[in-house]
Amino acid sequence: MANSEKNDTLILGAGAAGLSAAIELWKADAPFTVVEKETQVGGLARTLELGEFRTDIGPHRFFSRNQYLYSFIEDVLGEEWIPVERFTRFFIQGKFFLYPVQLGDVVKKLGVVKSTRVLLDYLCEVAKRPFHRHDPRNFEEYVIRNFGRSLAELNMLNYTEKIWGLPCSELSTDWAMQRIKGLSFVAAVKSAIFKAKQGPKTLVDRFFYPEYGAGYLYEQIQNKISQDRDVHLGSLVKSIDHDGSSVTRVRMEVDGEEFVMDPAWVISTIPITDVLNFLNPSPPQDVIDAAAQLKWRGIVHLFLKIDKPQVTRDQWMYFPDTEIPFGRVSEMKNFSPRMSPADKTSLLVEYFVWDGDEVWNATTAELFERSIEWLDRFGFVKREEVIDCHSYRIRKAYPVYDIGYEERLGVIKDYLAGFQNFFYAGRGARFKYTNQDHSLEMGIMAAKSIIDGKRYNIDEAGSEKEYMESYPLQGAGKPSS
Ligand SMILES: Cc1cc2nc3c(=O)[nH]c(=O)nc-3n(C[C@H](O)[C@H](O)[C@H](O)COP(=O)(O)OP(=O)(O)OC[C@H]3O[C@@H](n4cnc5c(N)ncnc54)[C@H](O)[C@@H]3O)c2cc1C
Structure with a gap:
C-alpha cells in the first residue's frame, strides 16, 4: 500500500545534489520527500560533531564560477559563510612548496x-x-x-x-x-x-566556507525544508520497481518500518551502481556487466584531537611522495576557528584506499601508529599531544576514470535514459568527479526539470564552459574574490 500522493517527488540521498533539488522544489512549493541512509545530512560534504570539535570528512573548500550558487548559498547561510585566504602546500622530496x-x-x-x-x-x-x-x-x-x-x-x-x-x-x-x-x-x-x-x-587563492563546517550548509537546508516536508534519515531504499519506461513504486525502510511510495518523479543522488542493484526487474545483463566494471576509490580518515592551539597555517597539505603512507593532512581550525576549541586543534589525515585493502581494514589504533611517526617527523604533533582519535571510512568517495570507463558508463546511461520519470544527479549518481558546486547544480537542474516541465541536460554541470555560457542559471551573487 503506497503512502504518498502521486504527484510527489522522491529524492534519494540528502547530500549536496539531493538537498539542492529539495530546496529548489521547496521554493517552488512542490511536494517531495527525502530519504537518506545516514543519520545526518550532507553526504560526502557532511560535518561530524565530535564533542567540542567539528570536522568535514575530507576538507571542503567552496569555489565556483557560477554566481547563482553564491546567491543560493548566501540565501541559506547569510553571514555564516566566511571568506578564507587559502594557504596550502605540497611536501615534495623533503621540502614544503607553496601551492598555488x-x-x-x-x-x-x-x-x-x-x-x-x-x-x-x-x-x-x-x-x-x-x-x-x-x-x-x-x-x-x-x-x-x-x-x-x-x-x-x-x-x-x-x-x-x-x-x-x-x-x-x-x-x-x-x-x-x-x-x-x-x-x-x-x-x-x-x-x-x-x-x-x-x-x-x-x-584560486581564496574560497568560502560555512562557519561550522561544509556540512552546515546542508544542515541549514534541512532545517528549512523539514518545517513542512519529510526528510527521513537513517532510512534505506529496498527496491525501485519499474515497468520499463517509468519508476512505478519505491520500497524503503523508514524508522525501521516498511515505507512505500508511488512517486510521480524520482531524483536519485545515490551511487549509480547502487541504483541499478535496486531496480526491479533487474537491468539487462550488459548493463549489469558494465556496472560491475566501474571502479570506486575509497577514503579512510584518521581524525586527531590535539592539545595545542595550532599546528600549521595550512588548511591542507598534500603528500605525493610514495614512502609517506597518507595523501593529505588538513587542519580544520584553519578553515574556521569554530571547528575546534580555542586552546586546541585537530588534524585530519587522509588515506586513499581500495575497499577491503589493508588500510581499509586497519583499526583506529593501527591507523594512528601508521601516521604518528610521520606527523611527529614533520614537527606537527607528538604522540603525547594527541588527546583522542577517530577513524572514518567512505567506500565510494571517488569514481575512477580508468581507461574505458566512458563506454561502460555510456551503456548504463543509455539504459537509464529509458525512464521518463527518473533523474539521477550528483557525483556518485552520475559517476562524475564533481565538487559540491557541480552537485548543487545537478540537483537544481533535476528540480528545475520537474518545475519547468522540460529536461535540462544534467551532464552539462561540471563542463564549465558549456554551462556557464548556456545553462539558464544566471544571477547576481557574491563575487568570488
Ligand atoms: C575527500 C573529499 C574531499 C572533497 N573536497 C571537496 C572540496 O574541497 N570542495 C568541494 O566543493 N567538493 C569537494 N568534494 C566533493 C564533494 O564532497 C561532492 O562533490 C559532493 O558533496 C557530492 O554531493 P552529492 O550529493 O552529489 O553526493 P553525496 O554527497 O555522495 O550524496 C549522496 C547521498 O546519498 C546517500 N545514500 C547513498 N545510498 C543511499 C541509499 N541506498 N538510500 C538512501 N540514501 C543513500 C548518501 O548517504 C549521501 O548522503 C570532496 C569529496 C571528497 C570525497
Missing part, C-alpha cells in the same frame, strides 16, 4: 639546476608538438605533453597514482580534462609570477 606555486619559492626550494631542467623539459615537449600523430591516450601522456616530464614527475604523476591506486598510464585523459583543463605550464608560471587572482580553477 610561487616562482621564487619553487626556484629557492628546487634549486637552479632542477628548475632549469623543469623549464627545458617543458620546452622540449613544446618542440615535439607538431610531430604528435595522436592526442594523448592517457593521463600520463597528457601531463607530460602539457607540463614536461620533470614537472609531471615532481608532483602530478605520483600524487595522482596515490589517489587512484592505478598507474597514470591506465587513467583516462578525462581526469586531466576535468581537473586540470585550463591549467598549463604557462598559466602556472604566469600565476607564480603575478599571483593572479582570477586564474584557472586550481589556482
Whole structure:
C-alpha cells in the first residue's frame, strides 16, 4: 500500500545534489520527500560533531564560477559563510612548496639546476608538438605533453597514482580534462609570477566556507525544508520497481518500518551502481556487466584531537611522495576557528584506499601508529599531544576514470535514459568527479526539470564552459574574490 500522493517527488540521498533539488522544489512549493541512509545530512560534504570539535570528512573548500550558487548559498547561510585566504602546500622530496606555486619559492626550494631542467623539459615537449600523430591516450601522456616530464614527475604523476591506486598510464585523459583543463605550464608560471587572482580553477587563492563546517550548509537546508516536508534519515531504499519506461513504486525502510511510495518523479543522488542493484526487474545483463566494471576509490580518515592551539597555517597539505603512507593532512581550525576549541586543534589525515585493502581494514589504533611517526617527523604533533582519535571510512568517495570507463558508463546511461520519470544527479549518481558546486547544480537542474516541465541536460554541470555560457542559471551573487 503506497503512502504518498502521486504527484510527489522522491529524492534519494540528502547530500549536496539531493538537498539542492529539495530546496529548489521547496521554493517552488512542490511536494517531495527525502530519504537518506545516514543519520545526518550532507553526504560526502557532511560535518561530524565530535564533542567540542567539528570536522568535514575530507576538507571542503567552496569555489565556483557560477554566481547563482553564491546567491543560493548566501540565501541559506547569510553571514555564516566566511571568506578564507587559502594557504596550502605540497611536501615534495623533503621540502614544503607553496601551492598555488610561487616562482621564487619553487626556484629557492628546487634549486637552479632542477628548475632549469623543469623549464627545458617543458620546452622540449613544446618542440615535439607538431610531430604528435595522436592526442594523448592517457593521463600520463597528457601531463607530460602539457607540463614536461620533470614537472609531471615532481608532483602530478605520483600524487595522482596515490589517489587512484592505478598507474597514470591506465587513467583516462578525462581526469586531466576535468581537473586540470585550463591549467598549463604557462598559466602556472604566469600565476607564480603575478599571483593572479582570477586564474584557472586550481589556482584560486581564496574560497568560502560555512562557519561550522561544509556540512552546515546542508544542515541549514534541512532545517528549512523539514518545517513542512519529510526528510527521513537513517532510512534505506529496498527496491525501485519499474515497468520499463517509468519508476512505478519505491520500497524503503523508514524508522525501521516498511515505507512505500508511488512517486510521480524520482531524483536519485545515490551511487549509480547502487541504483541499478535496486531496480526491479533487474537491468539487462550488459548493463549489469558494465556496472560491475566501474571502479570506486575509497577514503579512510584518521581524525586527531590535539592539545595545542595550532599546528600549521595550512588548511591542507598534500603528500605525493610514495614512502609517506597518507595523501593529505588538513587542519580544520584553519578553515574556521569554530571547528575546534580555542586552546586546541585537530588534524585530519587522509588515506586513499581500495575497499577491503589493508588500510581499509586497519583499526583506529593501527591507523594512528601508521601516521604518528610521520606527523611527529614533520614537527606537527607528538604522540603525547594527541588527546583522542577517530577513524572514518567512505567506500565510494571517488569514481575512477580508468581507461574505458566512458563506454561502460555510456551503456548504463543509455539504459537509464529509458525512464521518463527518473533523474539521477550528483557525483556518485552520475559517476562524475564533481565538487559540491557541480552537485548543487545537478540537483537544481533535476528540480528545475520537474518545475519547468522540460529536461535540462544534467551532464552539462561540471563542463564549465558549456554551462556557464548556456545553462539558464544566471544571477547576481557574491563575487568570488
Ligand atoms: C575527500 C573529499 C574531499 C572533497 N573536497 C571537496 C572540496 O574541497 N570542495 C568541494 O566543493 N567538493 C569537494 N568534494 C566533493 C564533494 O564532497 C561532492 O562533490 C559532493 O558533496 C557530492 O554531493 P552529492 O550529493 O552529489 O553526493 P553525496 O554527497 O555522495 O550524496 C549522496 C547521498 O546519498 C546517500 N545514500 C547513498 N545510498 C543511499 C541509499 N541506498 N538510500 C538512501 N540514501 C543513500 C548518501 O548517504 C549521501 O548522503 C570532496 C569529496 C571528497 C570525497
